[in-house]
Amino acid sequence: MDNGSRGRKDTRLLKEKRNDAYKCKDKLPDFAHCSTCGAMFIGGRWTWNTPTAAKSKVVCPACQRCADDYPAGYIEMKGDFFAKHRAEIISLSKNIETQEKEPRPMERIMAIREEGDHTLLTTTGVHLARRIGDALAQSFKGSYNFHYADGEQKIRVYWER
Ligand SMILES: [Zn+2]
16 A cells, blocks of 8 residues: 555655656657657657657657656545545546646646545646646635645645545
């Protein structure tokens, strides 16, 4: 059950190196194509354009994070209200992902799992974690907090009701 905290401790050592790895943007050629999810790198950003002109095959930062189980965003959700409305709240979170992922292919939900007294939802990007936190607070009120770490390359969001 404490896999999460153990995992964080282990990955902290690799933090510097890995954050660089996820920011490989500048080194990629145009039309680099992620062989895992199909996202394509054009003009300095990732898109969902169809890879008809795909040149080099790469693994995009979001797929790399999923493969490494190394999230950028953590959202802790808990409380009696949450327990009662869990399905609805998770479904709202997934809707936010669907909206965000369209213009920003690197923003995705990685996993949703039970951890101690809360449900932990992890994301590949800090932006999506913030958006989900905002949406939960807006739709369901409750108490909402977040803090950034690693020079804003990571975020931990807490929502409770
Ligand atoms: Zn990918």
